[in-house]
Amino acid sequence: MNTSLGTLPGELAGKVVTPGDRRYRMLRSTYTTVGSPAAVVVPESAGDVGAALRIARETGLRVAVRSGGHGLSGSGTNDGGLVIDLSALHRVEVIDRASRLVRVEAGARWAQVAQALAPHGLAISSGDHGNVGVGGIATGGGVGWLVRTYGLTVDHVRAVEVVLPDGTFVRADAEAEPDLLWVMRGAGAGAGIAVAFEIEAMELGxxxxxxxxxxxxxxxxxxxxxxxxxxxxxxxxxxxxxxxxxxxxxxxxxxxxxxxxxxxxxxxxxxxxxxxxxxxxxxxxxxPYTALVPTQHLHANNGQMAxxxxxxxxxxxxxxxxxxxxxxxxxxxxxxxxxxxxxxxxxxxxxxxxxxxxxxxxxxxxxxxxxxxxxxxxxxxxxxxxxxxxxxxxxxxxxPDEATFARAYPGATGTRVTELWQRYDPDGVLRPQWRA
Structure with a gap:
């Protein structure tokens, strides 16, 4: 299929939404920000994410990554660029109940996560609204309803499945790619696109x-x-x-x-x-914990709360x-x-x-x-x-601007974040525009 985006990879057939598509109206914006991207890609696998990034590199389009819709930063959309919407990647799985290890895909919303874990007597302290996506919190911090008991969401991420800006798929944990694991827990936006996390949940009735x-x-x-x-x-x-x-x-x-x-x-x-x-x-x-992040929170996001x-x-x-x-x-x-x-x-x-x-x-x-x-x-x-x-x-x-970066990542932390963003994304495909 030939479009202004060039020849699209076959694996993305039906997964690229442009302004003429009836789906575009529901995919263009976040809860806080109305966007007008050139296209929205809705990947169904890590391979699809890699294909979307290849489009971005070939066209030079600015990339926005969206795991949810609430993001107060507004970074989940843009004007004239490419949005990678992870909402189709929303599976939640208990890997090992004894160690409380769960696998959560980045496009799940926290209401879905709480609902899936509740029958197992488990919970993850996340944001304070069920419509918030997993990926943004689990790569940025995660101050939730149980923060003083559990800590931040990033404190319990044991592994991250990441698609790097060059399209490479990597599993980062403490043994394999520890530097990537470090930066994805708090500053993931400029290093790669997380598609799934292994998180240690807490026991909770x-x-x-x-x-x-x-x-x-x-x-x-x-x-x-x-x-x-x-x-x-x-x-x-x-x-x-x-x-x-x-x-x-x-x-x-x-x-x-x-x-x-x-x-x-x-x-x-x-x-x-x-x-x-x-x-x-x-x-x-x-x-139940699900009362704080109920499924009733799940709604469409069309810029309704500027x-x-x-x-x-x-x-x-x-x-x-x-x-x-x-x-x-x-x-x-x-x-x-x-x-x-x-x-x-x-x-x-x-x-x-x-x-x-x-x-x-x-x-x-x-x-x-x-x-x-x-x-x-x-x-x-x-x-x-x-x-x-x-x-x-x-x-x-x-x-956000350079001052935001300095406040969010002070001193040696900022130095290391900058070095790792440059290592994993040397061409600046994902680098926030205010850090260009």
Missing amino acids: DIGYVQLVAAVDPAGETLRRWAEVVREAPRELSTAVMLASRGTSTAAFITAVVSSDSPSTIREAVEPLLGIGDVTAQEAHVA TATTNGLLTDMTPDAARALATASAGPHPILVQLRSLGGAAHDPDPSATAFAHRHQNTLVVGSAFPPDGRGALATAWGSIDPHADGAYVNFEST
Whole structure:
């Protein structure tokens, strides 16, 4: 078949979607970003991924790789380039129940993974929404609902099946291609396309989760008390906080997740949160982990939630940092501020063990703004938060640049990431445009 893409390989017959195809409308965009790629390839095997990369090299088209649809970075689509959509690669398999080793293909969504593992009493702490794809998190970091118990997703990746930019298929593990395994766990976007992961899951039955609403004072003392409670909490407790404006004031919507089905353990872990301030609502549940990432989250992605997003990591919730967070989320032009607790198991690995080097910070702060305010409002509000940040998470940045790279991959980590991206992708086929 001859198209503007040249002569397509036979193995990609029916798997290349161009603007005239009725499937294009459903494949062009992510949840946050409307794209207009020249074509979308939907591979069904590692060989198909290699064939798609050959097209990119021959045509010079910019490549975007999509494992899911939510990606706040917007990197899962582009304009005028080639999108490689991994959604057909979505199998989940328990390889060895005794060692809790599972194989998950990169195009699966976390709702599908949770559903497949639940009958085995297993779970993988991943993102906080069931529609998020496996590949982006498992190559970028993975701050999930169970992060303080389990650690990051990348901490438990034992092997990655990768298609390199030259089309070569490689299985990277600690013995074979350890450098590739290292970079794929935190900085995989510039080294190769992961098609599957072997991940060590955790034993998990039902979990407890409690939803609280607390008033946030302008000085941010409520946030300081929240941070202190979580810092001292048992590892079973992980929390996520959304700060929402109520006119000139702010409310903190807190989801506290406890990796236990024991009512006493849940109560002891959560009770200190009731003392952080004026807690006005609370709701408690004991439920399967699938309740947090349900299959109801699975939906089409057509750019329906345009957003500008940035983030930073906090080591300490200082008075100035807390005040800046409270101010940014209130007032006439507020932004949406989300806080994710770190610590616990996320601090266990040596900072050099993976390409995600941030092992001492205690809070991930994500700021988002929506039309019509968008990037201007975000830049203004974030200006008071940024001085308190100590590093960043690459997956939560919608306009990455060289400064983003330096914050996400500081010092020796950044040097090694750069060297490995150049080794595995010397022609820059996958290299992010902001690192060109």
